[in-house]
Structure formats: C-alpha cells, structure tokens
Amino acid sequence: MSADGAADEPTESGTDDAPAADSPHILSEQSALGDGPTGGGEGASDDREEAADGSAEAFHAFWADVVADKIEARDPEEPIVIKGGVSPSGVAHLGNFNEIMRGYFVAEVLRDRGREVRQVFTSDDKDPLRKVPRKLANADGEIVGLGEVDAGALGRNLGVPYTSIPDPFGEAESYAAHFAGLLKADADRLNVPVEMLSNTDLYADGAFDDAVRTVLGDLDRVRDVLSPYQDKVDDEYVPFNPVCEACGKITETVTGIDLETETVDYVCTDMDAGGNTIEGCGHEGTATFREGKLPWRLEWPAQWGVLGVDFEPFGKDHAEGSWPSGVDVARNVFGEEPPVPMVYEWFTLNGEAFSSSEGNVVTVQELLELLEPAVLRYFFALHPKKARDLDIERLDQLVDRFDRFERAYFGEVDDPDLTAFAERAYPFVVGRADDPPTEKPIRLPYTFAAVLGMVDDPDFRERLARDEGHIPEDASPEAVDAALARVDQARNWAERTENEYDYRLQTDLPAVEFDDEVAAALDDLAEFVAAGHDGEAIQGAMYETARDHDVEVSEFFAAGYRLFFDDTQGPRLGEFLGELERDYVVDRLRREA
RNA sequence: GGGCCGGUAGCUCAGUUAGGGAGAGCGUCCGGCUUUUAACCGGACGGUCGGGGGUUCGAAUCCCUCCCGGCCCGCCA
Numbered sequence: 001m002s003a004d005g006a007a008d009e010p011t012e013s014g015t016d017d018a019p020a021a022d023s024p025h026i027l028s029e030q031s032a033l034g035d036g037p038t039g040g041g042e043g044a045s046d047d048r049e050e051a052a053d054g055s056a057e058a059f060h061a062f063w064a065d066v067v068a069d070k071i072e073a074r075d076p077e078e079p080i081v082i083k084g085g086v087s088p089s090g091v092a093h094l095g096n097f098n099e100i101m102r103g104y105f106v107a108e109v110l111r112d113r114g115r116e117v118r119q120v121f122t123s124d125d126k127d128p129l130r131k132v133p134r135k136l137a138n139a140d141g142e143i144v145g146l147g148e149v150d151a152g153a154l155g156r157n158l159g160v161p162y163t164s165i166p167d168p169f170g171e172a173e174s175y176a177a178h179f180a181g182l183l184k185a186d187a188d189r190l191n192v193p194v195e196m197l198s199n200t201d202l203y204a205d206g207a208f209d210d211a212v213r214t215v216l217g218d219l220d221r222v223r224d225v226l227s228p229y230q231d232k233v234d235d236e237y238v239p240f241n242p243v244c245e246a247c248g249k250i251t252e253t254v255t256g257i258d259l260e261t262e263t264v265d266y267v268c269t270d271m272d273a274g275g276n277t278i279e280g281c282g283h284e285g286t287a288t289f290r291e292g293k294l295p296w297r298l299e300w301p302a303q304w305g306v307l308g309v310d311f312e313p314f315g316k317d318h319a320e321g322s323w324p325s326g327v328d329v330a331r332n333v334f335g336e337e338p339p340v341p342m343v344y345e346w347f348t349l350n351g352e353a354f355s356s357s358e359g360n361v362v363t364v365q366e367l368l369e370l371l372e373p374a375v376l377r378y379f380f381a382l383h384p385k386k387a388r389d390l391d392i393e394r395l396d397q398l399v400d401r402f403d404r405f406e407r408a409y410f411g412e413v414d415d416p417d418l419t420a421f422a423e424r425a426y427p428f429v430v431g432r433a434d435d436p437p438t439e440k441p442i443r444l445p446y447t448f449a450a451v452l453g454m455v456d457d458p459d460f461r462e463r464l465a466r467d468e469g470h471i472p473e474d475a476s477p478e479a480v481d482a483a484l485a486r487v488d489q490a491r492n493w494a495e496r497t498e499n500e501y502d503y504r505l506q507t508d509l510p511a512v513e514f515d516d517e518v519a520a521a522l523d524d525l526a527e528f529v530a531a532g533h534d535g536e537a538i539q540g541a542m543y544e545t546a547r548d549h550d551v552e553v554s555e556f557f558a559a560g561y562r563l564f565f566d567d568t569q570g571p572r573l574g575e576f577l578g579e580l581e582r583d584y585v586v587d588r589l590r591r592e593a
Numbered sequence: 594g595g596g597c598c599g600g601u602a603g604c605u606c607a608g609u610u611a612g613g614g615a616g617a618g619c620g621u622c623c624g625g626c627u628u629u630u631a632a633c634c635g636g637a638c639g640g641u642c643g644g645g646g647g648u649u650c651g652a653a654u655c656c657c658u659c660c661c662g663g664c665c666c667g668c669c670a
Contacts (some may be wrong), residue, residue, distance in 0.1 A: 026599070052663080059610050066610090087670055127670065231667065235611065296670050320597055320665035343597075353663090386606085386665070387599065397605050397619060404618065415617065417607055448632045468632065500631065534624090543628040557630055571631065 017520070024323050024341035026070055027063055027385050046306045061420035063383055064105040064428070067311065068113065070340045072279070076310045078116040082107050083309045083339070084194075085122035088162045088179035090133030091143055093361040094188060094390065095354040098344050099185075101380035102313040105298045106342075108428045118185070120307060125162040125176035126200045126293045128250040130273040134357040137182055139367040140168050143356075159249035159271060159278035161293075163200040176200070190373050191431050199299075202306065203290050209262070211302035212289040214334060216257050216264070217240055225332050226297060229325040239295050242287035244268040244280070250293065251280060262289045297322055301330040304339055313342040313384070344384035350391055362392065370395055370493045371446075372486065375402045378429045393497050395573035396490075398444070399446040405429075410440040442483035444470050446490050449503035451571045453491025455580070461487050464579045467535065503565045505580075509593055510566035518559050519591075521549040526589035529582060539574020563588050 060066050063571040071080060084099030088124045100121060107117045137143050146154075149168035154175075157165040162176035172178035180196055187194050202208060215222050219238065227233040238254040242264055249268065256265035264287055268280040294302055300322060303309065303406035314323070323341060330338040346353070352360050367376055375398060382388065391397070408418045409426035427436040444452070444465060451463040461484055465471050471480055514522065528541045546556035561570040564577070577585050 023597085028598070036629060124670075130669070229666095300670090316598065316664050317670090318665090322665095322670080343598075385598075389605080391605080394605075394619090397596090400603075400618065413617090415607080418617080421607085445632070464632095470632090538629055547628090553629065561630085569630070573630075574628095575632085 001163070005349055022324070022327050022338075024319050024342070024343045026342055027066060027383070052437060060424070061417075062105075062109070062381075062424040062428075064109040064381075065424065067106045067340065068109045071110065071311050072113070072115075074310070074337075074340070074484065077308070079118040080107075080110055080115055080310045080468070081308045082117060082119045083303070083307060083312045084120075084314075085124050085199075085303070086183075087124040087127045088176050089356065090135050091137045091356040091361050091363065092141075092179060092182040093354055093356060093363055094349070094367065095346065096183065097186065097190075097442055098346075098384075099313065100187055100192055100194055101377070102342065102344050102384055103189070103311065104194070105381055105425075105428055106311060106313075108433055112428075119192075120197050121187075121194045122197045122199050122303060122307075123162075123176060123180040123466065124199045124200075124299075125174075125180070125185070126203055126250075127296075128159045128161055128273075128278075129157055129165060129175070129429060130278075131158070133362070135359060136168055139171050139178070139181070141182060141185070141357070141363050143361060143363070157248075158276075159273065159297050160180075161243065161248075161250060163198065164243075182304060184364075189364055189368055190377060196313060196388060197307075199293075199303075202303075203293060206290060207306045208294065208299075208302055209289050211298075211305060211334065212292075212294060213259065213262065215298055215302075215496065216289075217259055218333075219257075220424050222298070222329075222333055225328050226325065228327075229297065233415055237243075238264075239298050240289075240292055241295060242266045242285075242292035244283055245285045245291070246283035246285065247281040248333065249278065249280065253280075255284075263287060264289075264292070286541065297325050298329055298333070300487065301326045301334055301338065304330055305334050305336050309339040311340045311342070313344055315346055316343050342384065345387040347388040347390055349389070350393065352390055362390070370489050370496065371399055372489070374430050375399055377431070378402045378577045381425050381429050392493075393499065395497075396446040396450075403443050404439065406443065412440075442471055442475055443480050444486050446486065446493075447485045447501065449490035450494045451576075452484075452487045453494060453501070454565070454571065454576075455505045456501045458484065460579050464575065467575070467579065500569075503567055503570050505564060506566050509588065509591060510562060512559075512562055512591060514559055514591075517549045518550050518556065521545045521551050521556055522559060522589050524548070526586045529577065529589065530586045532582070533578070535575035535578020537574075538578050539572065542574055563591070 003592070012495045013563045015366045058069075060069070063332055082103040084098055084103050086096050103119055106117045110117045132146070132151060135143050135145060137150060138148070153166065154168060159363060162179070163174045165175035167173065167175055167178040169178060172181055177197065180198065184194075184196050216238070222239060223233050223235065223237055226237075226239070233592065240254055241250045241252050244248070244251050244266070247268060249273070251266050252271055254264050254265045255267055258264070266287060268283040268285075270280050293299060304312070327338045330336050348354070349360055349362055364376065370392075378399060378401075379388075379390070404413060405418065405422050406426065407413050408415060408422035411419070413419060427433045430437060448465075448468070448470065452464060455461065462471070462480060465484070471483060475483075490501070493499075525538075525541060525545045528545070529538060533541070542556060542560070543553055546553045557573060558568050560573050561567050564570070564573070570576075584593075
C-alpha cells in the first residue's frame, strides 16, 4: 500500500510488468537476480526507485523470514499491518487457523527485527448466510448437530448478514459474534495476540465510505477492471449490495445511485445462492453506503486500503481466483499497492479434507487436550507450501518431531538443516522470541507418557518415569510437574483413538479363570513380589516362574495382562508392577482382590 | 481443456535458496537389556527422488515433456 506507485495515473500495471511479479507464491519462486545483498541482519535496502524487488535475499531457514524480507523491502510505515480473515461458518476448525498462525509467525519475526506490528483478523460477517450449516460449535467449542439448535430460525435467515442472525445458542449477540468468539478464544489458547475486527462494524463506522464512493463514482472503470474476471459484469452491473430494510437480506438489484446523498435505490429481488434461490421480499427502498456491502472482489482490496494491510496470507483457493483480480482492483480502482501475499497449502485431517458438514473437523480446543500448545504452534511453523496431514491416530509422530526439533535447538541433534531451522524458529514456536529458553524442558516421549497414563496415581507416574530415566535426578518439582502434564494429554489421545495404549489398570478383579499350572505360577509370583523386589527383578521372575511351572511364557504374560488390564496385551509388565503398590499387586496375583 | 501448486523409504517428513556423498524419525526385521510381550539401547533391511528426455564432467535440485493429486478458471466467499 504505502510503497511507491499509485500516483494519479493508474496505468496498466502498477509498477513493473513481468506477470510473475504478482505471483502470490512467494515461497516457491526461485527469484534470485538483483544485486546488492541485504547484508547480515539489516535488510531494508532503501532508495532505489523502480526495479522494486532488487536485492538478492539472504538464505533463511525459516520461511517467515523470507516473507518478512519481502515486507521490509517495501519500506512499510509502522505499525506494519498483517491481516487474515474468514467468513463465519458453523465451526472454527483448525484449517481456519492457518489464517491466524501463518500471519502470526511473520508478525513475530518482524517484531524480532524491531518493527511494530499490528495483526488483525477480519470476521467477514456482513456476508450473508448462504446455506444452513450441518454442524455447529457451541460456546464450549463442542461440535453439535443442528438438532441442538433452532434450525428453522437459521433457515429463515438465509441471505441475511451473519451479524443480523441470532446466535443459535442464544448467548452471544449474533451468529457472527458467537463464531468470532470461538476463534478469539482459540487464538488466546495459543497465546496469539490478534485483533478481531468485525466487517459489519467497519461498514457501520463508515470505514468503507470512501471505497464505496470510489466504486460507485466511476462505474465504468470498475466494470472494465472487473469484467475480465467475472462474466456477470456487464454495462448494468452495480457492485454494491444493500441490505433490505424490510426483510434484512442482502440484495443485489440496485436501481439508482445518488453520489450527493451517498445513497442507492434498490429492489429486494430473488437471489441465487449455490443452486438454491433465496427469495427477495420485493421491497423497494433506499440505503446509505453504510447499509450495504461491496462484493468480495472489491471488498477484499478495499479492506487492504482501509486497514493499510502490508501482508496477508490466504489459502490456495484464492491464489488463482480473487488474488489476481484483487491486485488489479487495488491498483486500478483504489490506486494503491496490494499487500505482500502468501499462499498456504491446505492440510487434511486424518487423510481427508476438513469438512464440517461431514464431521471431519477438529478444533484447537480439542487438540489442546491431546498435546501442548507449543506442539500445535510448531505444526504451523512448518513450511506453508507443503500439504500436510494432521493424523490424530499418529499424533505421537508429530510430538516426536517437535521433541526432536526442540532438541535440535539445544544442539543435541546431528542434523544441520533441522538445527538451522530450529535455531531460528524455536523461540517463536514457544512464544519466547525476546527471552529464549536456556534450558531444555523435560519431555517424556509421548508414547511412554501414554503408558504412564494407564494408571491415575501421580506418584506412580513419576516413579516409573524416573526409573526409566526420563526425569533427571535434580529436576525441580515444577519441571517434573510440567513434564508429567503430557501424561494426561497422551492418556486423552489413547482414549480418543482407542489405540494400543488405551489400557486401564483395573481397580477391581476382572472375571478370570486359569488352569492349575498358571494359577500356581501366579501364586509363586505373588510370593516373589511380596518378598520385595524391584520391577526389573519381577520381570525376570515372570519368565522363570513360567518355566518352573511348565507354562508358556506368552500364556503367563497373558494371564498377567488379564488380571491387571483385563486384556491379552499391555505394557512391559514387570517394571509396571514394580511401581504399583505392593499389597495391591500381591492380592491381585492371588486373585483375591 | 487452460493456469497455479504439490509428488523424496511402508508412514511422517528434511534436503531444491547456491547442481557434487540420497538423508532423519517412526514402523518392520535382527540383536541387546541374565529372561519372546509395546517404553530403553545397538544394527540391518528399505528409495528408478512420479515417468521420460535434455543441459552438464556431474541433476532430487536447472530446462522440456508426460503421468498423478489438490486448487482455480460460473456464482459466492
């Protein structure tokens, strides 16, 4: 926006004309060329008229630095504005968080470079509800079906801006407020400071007045710019959608424009919405510039100008659609430079596309029951151009990768590439860019934490973790507590996925029946345990006892698993029993309690 | 059909900026921990870097082409 061009004569293409110059795929370009290197840490190559992009960029191990270079190269005014935005839908799922998290890392990198940054997020809530969602998230973030709410009320509000639709749960000010509240709450959970803005409010406050005036004041130019992108744009097309004062719906038939009074006349006609027709009420009325909205292809670039946006990440669906037209509109309708763009790949959940209607969604809140915020933030710090799958079944892999990434930061991994990435990105991932941790946190391997989660007793968990060497002797109580917090998360994971760690120590004696040899062997083992031995010894005794009684080792273990877990398999039993209360183990082995 | 992005080991991914030894973790297999039972340790197996062609002394990396997948190319956002 602030850059250079955009004098008074918005010519063909703002600055230079190489088509690739406006590619939003800034993390894919091989770019290079240019001359003056940006030098070690300064960046900001000033004066130098055209040529624009010049300056060979230094290599960065963290993609957010590449983006930050692009932004700084434009010599932006501060605060630098980073924007994201979504239209409210039924569920604020993890996919929506790309908008927030990708921008966040760029914001943090810029702040780290001494820049003042404002990260905003627009809830594009003046958009009309186009179809009734099949799933909604309630105020607690739980996903529920339409049966939980007044679906009829939603159906009657098709075509109405989200901000004018009551919250289906009857709590927030509106449907839009409910949804924005969910997003904000999740951002808070991830400790991401983002300023939520309501698009409806921006209109109501007159923020878009100038943009609307510009658009309606020079319809021919707008039509010229827009027509290559949209077939519907003809000589009659008026890119402004008043809200019908009678029925509250967004309308699209404008019959008159009065630039003096800043009003438009309209007729509330039927509207197509994804194959369905939303009926208009037929009302004829007059609306001010604040009582309507611009269509998306104009609204988006208008937001850039209104908010002074310097950078905006967006999903790949926008890359070939609204981005090119947005660039054109920004330069040739509003006379300003579009922000630095960045396309991110979508990711999938358990191998499938996110889909709230089919229930294939997961929220930040749900995920934080399964892993630490830092791990989730790490997921978003990975390269945005890779299509990634978030596989809940194999969440342990993600956590393991994070742990390795963390170890790399502390110089414990022999992998130069990973180490270079970690050295730069880790402080941002843990949210401590200005005060990086100097000591590596204690991390229990995730699957081991899941094993500990089979027993509720906190002392048991700590003892076994210590005995297995996962907690240093001199660890502070706080550090130990922090490490053990992962046990509850891993336990939730095991329960949620019903995987091979989903075992539960049985407090009551399961129904069992053993043949005489096995029973005798169990009695012997009980005696051994009663005599007082550690886990390792018990493990060894299990083998010996089985042999002594001519019992297959596997059969004997199965008996043990049946007694303690009511299952045929389980974790390494000896070490496990060694940490449990002795009387309990002895009684159970004797099938007495 | 056209455009954009992606395709590296069974899985999850680094490596492509700047051409030079194809890598990690997990899984699998084998072994170790006196001892077949998920955690810990060691080792091995495992890849035509999607296919083909080209440039080069040398290509996962650069160029061309083809295949596969996602997205866009109506409306909406």
